Amino acid sequence: MSLKTEVSFTLNGRAVQVTVPVDMNVLTMLRDELNMTGTKYACGEGECGACTVDVDGETINSCLMYAVDCEGRAITTIEGLRTADGLDPMQKAFVDHGAIQCGFCMPGMIMQAKHLVAKNPNMTDDDLRRGLEGNVCRCTGYYKVFDAVKDVVRGTAEAAE
Amino acid sequence: MESITQPGIEAYEAPASIADAVQVLARGDVTVLAGGTDLTVQVDAGRITYGKTLMNIRRIAELQGVSEAGGRISIGALTTVTNILDDDALAQSVPVLRATADRFASMQIRNAATIGGNLVNASPAGDMIVPLLLLDADVELASWRDGAVSTRSVALKDFFTGPGKTVRADNELLTRVTFAKPAAGFAARFEKSGPRPALEISTVSAGVAGTLENGVLSNVRVVLGAVAPTPLRAAKAEAALEGKTLDGDTIAAGAAAACDDCTPIDDVRASAWYRHHLVRVFMERLLTDVAEN
Ligand SMILES: Cc1cc2nc3c(=O)[nH]c(=O)nc-3n(C[C@H](O)[C@H](O)[C@H](O)COP(=O)(O)OP(=O)(O)OC[C@H]3O[C@@H](n4cnc5c(N)ncnc54)[C@H](O)[C@@H]3O)c2cc1C
Ligand code: FES
Ligand code: FES
Numbered sequence: 001m002s003l004k005t006e007v008s009f010t011l012n013g014r015a016v017q018v019t020v021p022v023d024m025n026v027l028t029m030l031r032d033e034l035n036m037t038g039t040k041y042a043c044g045e046g047e048c049g050a051c052t053v054d055v056d057g058e059t060i061n062s063c064l065m066y067a068v069d070c071e072g073r074a075i076t077t078i079e080g081l082r083t084a085d086g087l088d089p090m091q092k093a094f095v096d097h098g099a100i101q102c103g104f105c106m107p108g109m110i111m112q113a114k115h116l117v118a119k120n121p122n123m124t125d126d127d128l129r130r131g132l133e134g135n136v137c138r139c140t141g142y143y144k145v146f147d148a149v150k151d152v153v154r155g156t157a158e159a160a161e
Numbered sequence: 162m163e164s165i166t167q168p169g170i171e172a173y174e175a176p177a178s179i180a181d182a183v184q185v186l187a188r189g190d191v192t193v194l195a196g197g198t199d200l201t202v203q204v205d206a207g208r209i210t211y212g213k214t215l216m217n218i219r220r221i222a223e224l225q226g227v228s229e230a231g232g233r234i235s236i237g238a239l240t241t242v243t244n245i246l247d248d249d250a251l252a253q254s255v256p257v258l259r260a261t262a263d264r265f266a267s268m269q270i271r272n273a274a275t276i277g278g279n280l281v282n283a284s285p286a287g288d289m290i291v292p293l294l295l296l297d298a299d300v301e302l303a304s305w306r307d308g309a310v311s312t313r314s315v316a317l318k319d320f321f322t323g324p325g326k327t328v329r330a331d332n333e334l335l336t337r338v339t340f341a342k343p344a345a346g347f348a349a350r351f352e353k354s355g356p357r358p359a360l361e362i363s364t365v366s367a368g369v370a371g372t373l374e375n376g377v378l379s380n381v382r383v384v385l386g387a388v389a390p391t392p393l394r395a396a397k398a399e400a401a402l403e404g405k406t407l408d409g410d411t412i413a414a415g416a417a418a419a420c421d422d423c424t425p426i427d428d429v430r431a432s433a434w435y436r437h438h439l440v441r442v443f444m445e446r447l448l449t450d451v452a453e454n
Contacts, residue, residue, distance in 0.1 A: 002170050003171060022170050022173040023211065044205070045201075046198055046201075046266075046267075046270055059268065059272060060272050061198075061269045061270065063201070064198050064202070064270075065197055065273065068175070068217060069194075069219055112268070112269065133268070134266070134268055134270065135267075
């Protein structure tokens, strides 16, 4: 059995301490050790984006990141988006546009979409398509997803005016 | 369950300096972890087994970032592909680095994937290797010797010895890659294949660079990826192009020579015949683009 070590980090704004095998990935830690099953496991090798989470303001595939590397970092998962006021505007836009079908890809898709808007509030349609390249969806055909994100982009742009 | 055949990892280290890291490496049997995008996949596939020590180098600030001094540009081993894509100053002086980074995987992978990992992983299809070979880059390797950090520099063209193999010794850490800031008139281009724009392991990649003056190309560099056991400097193509006026005949001759330089294989991604075809098409496209701009 692999060596275990303790990691301390911030998860969705709360301090967390957990003892994990040093070769465990972040996705397994979230799902199996912390019971945070919002983040999904699909390909397990960086191809599909279902496991996308935000680490210190950058999105990564949590199936490829080592849990030990979370030490001192701030992680945000889909569970962290909901506030006392309800759904995050991005989640709401996806619901309003009917952009969610089976929903399996959506935690990753929404985390990545939020990152894109935060990184570039003035993104073009091409930036949006390119930015979601790492998120595979078998159901929606992506168009409703693009429409939902574009709504949020417009809202963000208007709010900034 | 306790495994008998797999001894597993006995120590985890996350050093904060190069000096500490090379002392860990000096113990022997260490697996280095950077962004993890190759390591995870290769461990899962059984191509890599962990050493006694797992060493996470992501806490070493000295390995981060791009700098310039004395006419040379230095890219730290931990610089991510996203860092390169987003660096406007770097894109200004070396546009081919941004152009290559832009074709690399997905944003989530680019956010984790490091330059050091791409070089040490030594895939024949490693994308960032191509522009760095065009730039005549050197890699710096650090180790612990006689109670101090000792470094050596290796030309990138001599670094790779086979798929996944390099001249890096087990006790060495790749610290950075450096190259002379290109002079005015230097042109470099990158192209890779794949039905999708991103998330594509290159079936074939190609790079061309040189100085174009009055229509004549000199200091020619031609690099081909995924058509030989290592990314390749294409000597015949370079000879066919060096000092020539870059017209249609020269371009055709350079593209034909590049096909002679490579030894592609048939595999699940493409046949050798198709790879040869791509080399010719990419060479023509890249050289035409250099000639026209
Ligand atoms: C879905 C997917 C898509 C991909 N697409 C591309 C692509 O388009 N183009 C491409 O080129 N690659 C691609 N890759 C491969 C990979 O992302 C890159 O090779 C990446 O640059 C590796 O960097 P890393 O920091 O993640 O390395 P790691 O996985 O952390 O390490 C890779 C290897 O290098 C060693 N190592 C790392 N840093 C050092 C150092 N400083 N000194 C000594 N040894 C070191 C490690 O021990 C390991 O053996 C892809 C991978 C995945 C999973
Ligand atoms: S499960 Fe991580 S990218 Fe598919
Ligand atoms: S909604 Fe089903 S995979 Fe995207």
